[in-house]
Amino acid sequence: MMNRSLSLKVLSAVILFGAWEIAGHIPVSFAFPTFMESMGALMRMMGDGTMLDAYAETLKPLAVGIAISAVLGIAIGVWVGLSRFFDWLFSPIFIVMQAAPLAALIPLLILAYGIGLTSKVLVVCIMAMPVIVLNTAGAVRNTPDSIKEMGRSYLATDLDIILKIIIPAASPVIFAGLRLGISAGFIGAILAELKITPTGVGDIITYSRSIADYPSMYAAIFSIILLAVLFLNLLERVEAALFKGNQRGYASD
């Protein structure tokens, strides 16, 4: 099983990169380098420390933003899911946040919070948090009554019911929200570096494009996607380790 899914992953990577290599050779555009050229640029930038410096910058708003979005997002989501009042209070904010065109909000953020870390963290949060909150709230609200009732009949306190029943029951959907939110957070982090001030990975992209060093530009884009994929895989492992039995549907199905 494990081996098969691993080899499938390798196979799909080989096909993707192969297609990239061929497309680079045709070439589809003079601005589209081959896979090998891009990997070369990636190796070079990793060797000379450019990448390291860039990620030291980019990871700051990304890590802070994602941590805030995950912790606060799940907490607010649980609250919103449990209480009609908090639903009324918070849900509209996150629905608007999710629907709002972020590019249009960035000038406002800069006006209010300047061009520093705060604005970038906020961009990551605006991208990541709504889906985490809304997914968590929906899942909490849909916890099967029968297991909550079971908890009460076996003398669970309200806190027991939240921690030992509602959150584990909601966890598959919470994790789905986290995956979506974190991917969006990665987009937000790069967007912030392209639209607010060019730093980190966003700087590599902007600068190498301006000097027509396309392999470096694609290497930077590739590296951020790779990081996102690795992180999401890690998240999947965490989920599998925490809630084993949730893997295959519900007992009462």
Next chain:
Amino acid sequence: MPQTSAAETGTDATEDTAFEIAVSTRNISKNFGDVEALNDLSLEFPLGQLTSLLGPSGCGKTTLLKIIAGLLEPTSGEVEVNGQKVTGPGPDRAFVFQDFALLPWASVIRNVAFGLELRGVARSEREAVAESYIKQVGLAGFENAYPHELSGGMRQRVGLARALAVDAEVLLMDEPFSAVDEQTRRKFQEDLLGLVQDQKKTFIFVTHSIEEAVYVSDQVAILLPRPSRVSEIIRPSSFRGKGVDNIRRDPEYLDIVDEIWTSLRRYVE
């Protein structure tokens, strides 16, 4: 309209007084908005015996059971367990759910120990208790399986073991065998008779099946459709001691099944 009170069937009225009463419900009424689920229902459950609640679908059996469990508040009337008024769920009662209500993310042993976990019993202690009940319900070897890996019958055994593990005096069972196949159900019924005999517990058992009710019960309470009240109490007496294999052939068993069907059939039309 026949205004039935606890009717004269068999020998009950005289015998009732002879038993110590574990649970009594007095003048219970329950309305859900406009729906009158229970109306002025009074019933007593003798200590150490199994009482079935039998009645057509929607007549309020689950509602009554949940009121006894303290999960629902009656609109009026009261429930006493061992002389104490019920105000909510308590350690003296354990519930077996029709849909099992297992935690899908928890292993069998954690599910069985869940009631003890909520009571703050230390892990090693509660797992030891859980293990012995898992063995007793015939699931030894499945301690670390997850609910989705078990059959319906096995899941209900987990639900039963969870209820037994908290060692409550009263077991409330809501159609526990309705989701399992006929063979498993018969085996469960036999096991249940054994449990009632050696567990000194009071069982309140909801079922749709007339045969099942007569087979497992010391006392069968027949409920009328909404608004529900007790129409008859029947105490099968003669075949209880004859061994599980002979019950289904016993003339009294067959007579009682027939009699209940006669009194219920007019509500089915």
